[in-house]
Amino acid sequence: MLHETYRLVYGRDMTSRKRAHIAMFSIAAPGHVNPSIEVIRELVARGHRVSYAIPASFADRVAVTGADPVIYTSTLPTEDNPEAWGTELIDNVEPFLNDAVQALPQLAEAFTGDVPDLVIHDITSYPARVLAHRWGVPAVSLSPNLVAWEGYGEEVAEPMFAELKQSERGKAYYARFRAWLDENGLSGTDPDRFMGRPRRSIVLIPKVLQPNADRVDESVYSFVGACQGDRADQGDWQRPAGADKVLLVSLGSTFTKQPGFYRECVKAFGDLPGWHVVLQIGKYVDESELGEVPANIEVHSWVPQLAVLKQADAFITHAGAGGSQEGLATGTPMVAVPQAVDQFGNADMLVSLGVARRIDTEDATADALRAAVLGLLDDPEVVHRAEEIRLGMASEGGTQRAADLIEAELPVG
Structure with missing residues (x-):
């Protein structure tokens, strides 16, 4: 139905478009790659050739979609060393410019003689926008998290960056950013607008997670909701016989050095009558650090999260963009324990x-976690609201609509 709607809106059958070369650009981070995977898989299935620029550590994840990995070397901190991001705002933004400056020549060379018809890119991939400008092709941002609303600059960005812009390090950063843009044909472009104001953006989150959604310019930003696919390649999980309630506990893949937190979870739900717990502890914590683990708790370094959530009754999450929308998409009540960056805002939005x-x-x-989980499930309004949001997300279009919107940006002729 959605596909037919878009055929009528754009006045042409999207499935009959000519085979195009589409180039996707991203960074080596699960929260930035994973949201795009199913969209890329769909574009390939529609007959397009997709080149996906990505560091080598994510090449296999990209290749299974049918896209061609274009490998480049990145200087960004990885999920193995999150502490390298530092503690100040400048520590969080400077690495992206540093990486862009050194990655641009690599990417330009990789696409020499093979210029794409369309560039799609993660919000962090500055070289993608520069190359699209150089090549004279359209660029479309794929946003894995919230986007700017009308008034965002005055309400959020300006107060947040005011001190940085007055510091010597901040002034040097902005001067270098402007010089880099000037060198690459984008003279006069404001770095803040370059980073945060794309010409066109497809937002890979449900609209309900977007703050001030009524003030988002929908001529620029299109919300398509979760693009999850069946995730069959990640494996399956089966609810144990006799489990009245299932709880998933996961802090994602990066901010997982929390043995104390996991011990509290074991204490809270171990041997709780009728409950079965799936506890994902990541790769930085050893199960031996948890002490004695009761039989109703299974411990893993990684689990097929979506497969578990489809059968879970509750979810303790760090409220990352991916986990938040997976919890919403499966109608699973959540206890949010945010760890960093946008997770605090996501947690408040979920609440x-x-x-x-x-x-x-x-x-x-342990007492607070147990009370929160049991309180959620005892509240009929929570269960009703979770189901209402799940149904609303299912109507946003997801992967199919994202692919339709990308195809609509392809040059005609």
Whole structure:
């Protein structure tokens, strides 16, 4: 139905478009690659040739979609060393410019003689926009998280960056950014607008997770909701016989050095009558650090999260963009324990939607966690609201609509 709607809106059958060369650009981070995977798989299935620029550590993940990995060397910190991002705002933004400056020549050379018809890119891939300008082809941002609304600059960005812009390090950063843009044919372009204001953006999150959604310019930003696919390649999970309730606990893949938190989870739900717990502890914590683990808790360094959530009754999450929308897409009530960056805002948004409770890490005791989870499931309004949001997300279009919108940006003729 959605596909037919878009055929009528754009006045042409999207499936009959000529085979195009589409270039995707991203960074080596699960939260930036994973949201795009199913969209890329769909574009390939529609007959397009997709080149996906990515560091080698994610090449296999890209290749299974049918896209051609274009390998480049990145200087960005990886999920193995999150501490390298530092503690100040400048520590979080400077690495992206540094990486862009050194990656641009690599990427330009990789596409010599093979210029794409369209560039799609993660929000962090500055070289993608420069190359699209150089090549004279359209560029479309794929945003894995919230986007700017009308008034965002005055309300959020300006206060956040004011101190940085007055510091010597901040002034040097902006001067270098402007010089880099000037050198690459984007003279006069404001770095803040370059980073945060794309010409066209497809937003890979449900609209309910977007703050001030009523003030987002939908001529620029199109929300398509979760693009999850069946994730069959990640494996399956089966609910144990006799489990009345299933709880998934996961802090994602990066901010998982939390043995104390996991011990509190074991204490909270171990031997709780009728409950089965799937506890993902990541690769930085050894199961031996948890002490004695009761039989109703299975411990893994990694689990096929979506497969578990489809059968879970509750979800303790760090409220990353991926986990938040997977919890919403499966109608699973959540306890949000945010760890970093956008997770705090996501946690508050989930709470405001009526489907979650927030507990900060320092307050995440066994008693608090147990009370939050049991309280969620005892509240019929939470269950009703979770199901209402799940149904609403299912109507946003997801992968099919994202691919339709990308095809609509391809040059005609």
